[in-house]
Amino acid sequence: MKPLTTFQIAKNNLRRRPARSAGLCMAVAVSAFAMFGGALLSQGVGRGVESMSNRLGADILVVPHGYDKQFQAALLRGEPSTFYLKGDLVDKLRFFPGVERAAPQLFLATLNASCCTMPVQVIAYDPEADFVVKPWVSANAVPTPAGDEVVVGHMVGGETGTEISLFGRKFRIAARLDRTGMGFDTSVFMTMGSAKKLLRTAKNAAVKYEPGSVSSIMLAVAPGLNIKDVANAILREYAIDYDLEIVVSRSMISDIAKKLGGLSLLSRALAALSWICAAAALFIFFFLMLDERRREFGLFRILGAKRGKLAGIVLYESLLVSAAGGILGIAAALGLTAPFHRLITTALELPYLAIPAGSALVLGAGCLLSSVAVGPLSCLYSAIRIGSGDAYLTLRSGE
Amino acid sequence: MSVLDVRGLCKEYVRGGVPFRAVDSANLRVEPGEMVGIVGRSGSGKTTFFNMVAGLLTPSAGSVSVAGTDILALSDAERSELRNRRIGYVPQGQSLLANLTVLDNVRLPHYFAARDDNVAGRVFYLLGELGIAHLAETCPPQLSGGEMRRAAIARAMMNRPELLLADEPTGDLDAGNARAAMDAFAALAASGVAVVFSAHGDDAARRADRVVEMERGAMRERTFSEA
Structure with missing residues (x-):
């Protein structure tokens, strides 16, 4: 009992x-x-x-006018989007007073999944000029992807060594990155060269790429200078000709x-x-x-x-x-x-x-x-x- | 030594602004093995008297001694302990807890005593003595009035009290069940327990060794010829 x-x-x-x-x-x-x-x-x-604030090494982010929200959505949550800026702006900004470094990025949305095996955001970067993606990729002990290789975000499907299909072309997954909590987790990284080659042979007509274009330009401002002053100077100089918009990363993070x-x-x-x-x-x-x-x-x-x-x-x-x-x-x-x-x-x-x-x-x-x-x-x-x-x-x- | 010694016990209330004595200078001594019946009409003060004797209600005046202990001199915790170990109380009406089985109801006093000894033997002995061992796992709503009353008596006996108080134990029972309850009390008295019970009429009181009459709070012992 x-x-x-x-x-x-x-x-x-x-x-x-x-x-x-x-x-x-x-x-x-x-x-x-x-x-x-x-x-x-x-x-x-x-x-x-x-x-995000640890990984976002750029002081200023330059995007096409009206795309600042899409850019933030892609960056923060990996919402796929595609937008372009004229590519010659990269060199102009690289030598703009107060700018220490300029790195272009190309965003390709694969939301229309007919082109790909899954909806992801492709982020292409220039390994020579880049100072945003590369240091972080290197921190994961991942080498720069070769021509037919990609590095995938933590939540992108597929094992390392297997293939992923993007716009009808197959790429080998070279490595997988750690979880970031940002849009990077659902992004696929490749070099700018690979991306341009991909776009030339893209099977999907929806991807309208103007040769030489980029999606955004990350800028590092020289130490000691006021970031907002440099941003305003860029706007004054190129806002009309290039129809651009500027996002100051510190303000974005503070928002x-x-x-x-x-x-x-x-x-x-x-x-x-x-x-x-x-x-x-x-x-x-x-x-x-x-x-x-x-x-x-x-x-x-x-x-x-x-x-x-x-x-x-x-x-x-x-x-x-x-x-x-x-x-x-x-x-x-x-x-x-x-x-x-x-x-x-x-x-x-x-x-x-x-x-x-x-x-x-x-x-x-x-x-x-x-x-x-x-x-x-x-x-x-x-x-x-x-x-x-x-x-x-x-x-x-x-x- | 008397098991119960009540002297000059009073309880005064104020009802409608007027002082009212529910119990008025009551005296009662009960020896071990004695069975005492208290008779009186409703409102004569029987229940108030029982509750003061059990230490559940503070008297306005007088003294109550149970097995030589003045219960009014005890703290609330000490009084609870005395009630748990020395007094068995069968309250008026249905007093079993509906959500506990008969078995759990009967062993409640043992649980409150926080004893470690084996309780099963004692519970089933009591239930067997009262003829309800087969109902151990039954919940009170499924019992008849007589079965409930017998379970309440078993519960009152659980911790082997020296004094058993039963407030109108036959009040709502048919003749057969009333007789069974009184038989149980008589058996307890025969085993040395002092039993004090109350009743409206004389039928049950006839089983008592002594009968005390209560009227408007006052107690009067009946002589043999009156009983």
Whole structure:
């Protein structure tokens, strides 16, 4: 015969009213979901922004007029797009006063997947001039891809050594890069020479490439100069002739950081609000429920239960409810945030880099602890109140 | 030494702004193995008296001694412990917990005593004695009134009390079940437990060694010829 325990008594009491217990459990689950899901999301975005600012070596990004949003979308989230600038601008900017280095990039969208095996963003770079992609690719101990080779982002399908089809042409996957949380994860990197060759033989008529064009030019400003002054000077000189737009990377990152700040604040506010709502719901429930159960607690007193024992039973019940709700909410947050983070961050226009499993575990444990605490804390007053006064009056008031 | 010694026990309430004595200077001594019946109409103060004796209600005046211990001198925790170990109480009406089986209801006092000894033997002995061992795994809503009352008596006996208090134990039972309950009390008294029970009428009281009448809070012992 199993011994009678506080756990068993509390469990039986909760099972007696399944709908009400489930409702309370849900209140805590919503709180845990908001807390853990919000934290996962905002910390993931925080890591994405950090990763981006570490990898974006250019001070100024030059793109065709009206394409700054597409460029940011491609950079942050790998949304494929194709746009062109006249190629002679590269040399002009390379020798522009205040510009230390200029590196062109060519973006080819493969969204119309008929051309390729999957929708990806092809980013072609000039290994000789490049100072943005190459250092990062080298940091992954990856050599510059040869003529028929590509380096793929972390989330692009295909094993190293196998082939990938782009615009009807096959390329060998030379290496795979680490996860960045940016658009690079769904991009394919090749040299500018390979890309131009590819475009000449492209089977897809939708790709209208003007020979010599580039998509963007990354500029590094000479040390000590004001980046905005150089950007304004470039605009004055070439904005009309080349129909260009300038993105100052520091401003872009600071805009994203502001969004991140807003997201973090919102997720914290939501988590705090839902915690307070759960605590209020539990407080009201236990306050009313213990009033209803006065006779039961009076009977316990008749049988010799001390006040502390009654409080223990009530606290155990609330602990079970909040623990079950906490686990449910955290599991739901984990189940929904992981597969849908891309959808969420696309909607928020933010980069995302999932936090490591160890950190997620610590975060989850913290959220669970906070959720579990909400039950006993909110019913503490009721638990103390139930044992106060004469037991007989408690019994009578429950009749 | 008397198991129960009540002297000058009073309980005064204020009802509608007027002081009202639910129990008025009650005195009662009960020896081990004695069976005492308290008779009186509803509202005569029987339940209030029982609850003060059990330490569940603080008296306005007087003293209650259980097995030589003045319960009013004890702290709430000490009183709970005394109630748990020395007093068995069968409250008025249905007093089983609906969400626990008969088995769990009966072993509740043992759980509150936080004892480590094996409880199964004692539970099944009591249920067997009261003829409800086959109902151990049944929940109270599936029991008849008589079965519930017998389970409540078994629960009151769980920790081998010296004093058993039963508040109208036959009040809502048919003649057969009432007789069975009184048989159980008589058996307990025969084993040395002091039994004090209350009843509306004289049928049950006839089984008692002594009968005490309660009217408007005051107690009066019936002489043999009255009983």
